[in-house]
Amino acid sequence: MITLRRITKVFKNSVVALEDVSLEIPKGEFVFVVGPSGSGKSTMIRLLLKEEEPTNGEIFVAGKSLGKLSHWKGVPTLRRNIGTVFQDFKLLQDKTIFENVAFALEVIGKPKGVIDQRVPEILELVGLGDKMNDFPDELSGGEQQRVSLARACVNRPLVLLADEPTGNLDPGTSVDIMRLLDKVNRIGTTVLMATHDQAIVDAMRRRVVELDNGKVVRDQSRGVYS
Amino acid sequence: MRRIDYYFRETFTGLRRNGLVAFAAIATAFITLLLFGGALLIYREYTLIREATTGNVQVAVYLTDSASGDAVRLLTETLQDLPIVESVDYESKQEAYARFQRLFANQPALVNNVTPDALPASLRVSLSEPEKFAQVAAALGCRLDDTGEYQCAKPGILALRDHRETLQRLFQVIKVLSLAVLAAAGLMLVSAIALIANTIRVGLFARRKEIAIMRLVGATNWRIRIPFLIEALVESLVGAATAVVLMFMGKVLFIDQLRNQVGFLPLIQNRDVLFVVPWLLAVAALVAIVASVFGMRRFLDV
Numbered sequence: 001m002i003t004l005r006r007i008t009k010v011f012k013n014s015v016v017a018l019e020d021v022s023l024e025i026p027k028g029e030f031v032f033v034v035g036p037s038g039s040g041k042s043t044m045i046r047l048l049l050k051e052e053e054p055t056n057g058e059i060f061v062a063g064k065s066l067g068k069l070s071h072w073k074g075v076p077t078l079r080r081n082i083g084t085v086f087q088d089f090k091l092l093q094d095k096t097i098f099e100n101v102a103f104a105l106e107v108i109g110k111p112k113g114v115i116d117q118r119v120p121e122i123l124e125l126v127g128l129g130d131k132m133n134d135f136p137d138e139l140s141g142g143e144q145q146r147v148s149l150a151r152a153c154v155n156r157p158l159v160l161l162a163d164e165p166t167g168n169l170d171p172g173t174s175v176d177i178m179r180l181l182d183k184v185n186r187i188g189t190t191v192l193m194a195t196h197d198q199a200i201v202d203a204m205r206r207r208v209v210e211l212d213n214g215k216v217v218r219d220q221s222r223g224v225y226s
Numbered sequence: 227m228r229r230i231d232y233y234f235r236e237t238f239t240g241l242r243r244n245g246l247v248a249f250a251a252i253a254t255a256f257i258t259l260l261l262f263g264g265a266l267l268i269y270r271e272y273t274l275i276r277e278a279t280t281g282n283v284q285v286a287v288y289l290t291d292s293a294s295g296d297a298v299r300l301l302t303e304t305l306q307d308l309p310i311v312e313s314v315d316y317e318s319k320q321e322a323y324a325r326f327q328r329l330f331a332n333q334p335a336l337v338n339n340v341t342p343d344a345l346p347a348s349l350r351v352s353l354s355e356p357e358k359f360a361q362v363a364a365a366l367g368c369r370l371d372d373t374g375e376y377q378c379a380k381p382g383i384l385a386l387r388d389h390r391e392t393l394q395r396l397f398q399v400i401k402v403l404s405l406a407v408l409a410a411a412g413l414m415l416v417s418a419i420a421l422i423a424n425t426i427r428v429g430l431f432a433r434r435k436e437i438a439i440m441r442l443v444g445a446t447n448w449r450i451r452i453p454f455l456i457e458a459l460v461e462s463l464v465g466a467a468t469a470v471v472l473m474f475m476g477k478v479l480f481i482d483q484l485r486n487q488v489g490f491l492p493l494i495q496n497r498d499v500l501f502v503v504p505w506l507l508a509v510a511a512l513v514a515i516v517a518s519v520f521g522m523r524r525f526l527d528v
Contacts, residue, residue: 049442072447079444090439103436106232107445155443 001027001159001190002048007057009043009214017043018054019214025192027158030185032201033194034225035211041194044211045163048192049082050075062158080108083152083160083189087167089144091136091151097123098132101151108155122150126180142173149180153189160184162193166200174200198225236453237460244428248461251421255465255513258418259506261411263473266502267494268404274492276397277329285351285362286387293382298349301382304365305351311362312352319347329492332485346384359388415509419517422461426454426521451522458514458521466510473499 002025009018018040025031033041046052047059050066059066062081069075091100101119123129126146136144145165152160162181166174178200185191195201201208201224208223209216241248287305289298298316305314317325323342330336351362363369367379368386376386430437440450477499485493 076444076446079442081444084442090435090442092436092439103439104443107440107443107449109449151443 001025001029001062002192003060004044004047005058005060007044007047007054007059009040009047009052010055016214018047018211021057021211021214021216023209023216023219025190027190028185028188030182030191030204030206031193032204032206032208032223033192033211034196034201034208036196039211040214041211042163043214045084045161045192045194048159048161049084050078076108080155081158083155083157085145085148085152085160085162085165087164089136089141089148089168091144091147093136096133096135097128097139097147100136100147101154104151104154110155118154122154123147125183126150140173141169142176145169145173145177146180149177149184153184158190160189160191162191162195164195164197165193166195166197171199175203178204196225201225233452233456237456241457241460244425244432247421247425247428248457251418251425251461252465252468254414254418254421255462255510256468257465258411258414258513259466259469259510260472261407261414262509263469263499263502263506265404265407265411266505267473267498268400268407270498270501271494272397272400272404274329274494274498275400277492285353285359286389287349287351287366288346288384288387289348289382290384291346293347297380297382301349301366301380304380305349305362308361308365310353310355310358312354315350317348317350319343319345322347332493332495362386363388415513418462418465418513419520422458422514422517423521425461426458426518429454429457430522451518454522455514455518458518459511462510462514462517463507466506469506470499470503473502 002023004021004023007018007021008016010016021040021044033044035041043052047054047066048061050069053067061078064074064078066078069078092103095103098119101123102115105115105118120129120132123132126149128143128146128150131139131143136147139147145168149165160181165181166177169177174197181191181193182204205222205224207221208218208225210218210220210226287301289301302314302316305311319342322345323340326340326345327337353359353362363376363386366383366386368376368383369378371377378386437450474496477494477496481493
């Protein structure tokens with residue numbers, strides 16, 4: 001589903017974020033990308049979304065080479081196939097929970113019928129069926145992250161990218177989010193999660209790719225944090 | 227349908243959100259287009275006056291009523307033999323009257339007081355080099371007398387007029403005026419583009435979080451940009467509409483009052499103002515598109 005072929009990313013200020021990284025993630029896999037801050041986890045996610053271009057190497061997502069995607073058509077299509085969750089939730093404060101999730105479908109031109117069917121469905125799935133008309137600031141951090149996860153999944157993506165999704169949450173709430181990510185993975189979505197939450201990685205026992213200074217230093221199936 | 231609904235909802239929210247900035251943009255677009263329309267109308271007035279006074283030729287040879295066909299033919303040939311003469315057209319009394327009627331359609335009092343017979347027939351001459359009018363005068367045996375009128379030796383000539391000379395100063399004034407207004411309009415055009423581009427930037431900034439999410443979930447460039455483009459179009463077209471309204475008001479309140487006082491001059495009419503409207507709309511649309519390109523440049527690539 002995701003292939004990185006000898007990826008190097010050097011930023012303009014000559015900081016090397018990733019160096020000769022190769023990675024193969026089959027469809028339906030759950031992968032943790034771990035490593036300290038600045039090890040290149042977020043850069044990898046930005047590259048997969050084509051928010052950045054690699055300096056060298058080639059990336060494939062769902063069989064398509066990202067380098068060949070056009071900004072007017074190819075990149076939007078790529079991102080429709082990728083759900084994203086971030087540490088800071090990225091919810092719109094002036095929209096209700098329903099509207100926040102509906103927004104993701106609305107802006108890609110989905111008809112109202114589809115929105116009215118899918119949004120309550122996915123909110124029910126993440127356990128927020130009774131809070132659809134609340135605003136984000138009325139929700140706890142864990143609940144907000146569940147909204148963000150619902151938004152990421154409402155268009156049924158092939159891949160889910162999660163960048164420190166539990167970074168702002170307490171351990172108990174984090175476990176809830178991990179259960180949901182696991183659920184999403186079980187229905188066939190490939191999940192790539194960047195984290196430095198040791199407890200979670202150790203508890204889940206999934207594939208672990210460790211980055212250090214932009215290099216892959218460990219790639220282990222059913223691994224632990226360190 | 228839903229898509230169009232979405233675009234207009236987004237546009238309206240945008241306009242409401244930065245009301246004052248949008249107002250400045252609309253006001254500037256309005257002034258720009260008013261000046262532009264004004265310049266076009268002044269030019270139209272210039273054309274009307276030129277046509278009224280000269281019928282678009284530089285030299286008129288008025289003929290006596292008694293001039294015979296042979297005399298007229300002889301005069302025509304004399305003129306055509308001159309290398310500087312481009313064309314010679316005969317205008318009969320009836321044709322002169324028809325042109326008179328057309329030009330002063332606004333002033334029936336004037337038209338009713340003139341009979342076809344009162345207007346002389348003429349040879350209307352255009353010159354390739356108008357400044358060599360003296361050659362025409364010489365060929366016709368005309369000489370300036372003390373009163374500044376030409377006395378002509380050839381038979382059949384009532385009078386000889388060099389329109390270019392008499393009107394040159396007026397034309398110069400009108401030309402400079404129309405160019406000055408056009409230059410002012412050009413300057414305002416740049417400000418209008420800058421201000422509308424600015425409202426777009428303010429809008430982009432106010433909605434940067436929404437735009438970031440839109441990009442993330444795979445909204446296309448068009449989907450993100452079109453609301454801003456429509457916003458720019460609405461702003462400049464509201465400005466254009468206001469300018470059109472004001473131009474019609476100015477025509478009714480100012481030009482139509484003037485008509486009673488300077489009945490001898492043809493003045494612009496409603497259809498002249500109407501003729502300017504599509505040009506204003508085209509310029510307004512152009513302003514919006516250029517402003518959008520500048521406003522969104524380097525800001526919005528996915």
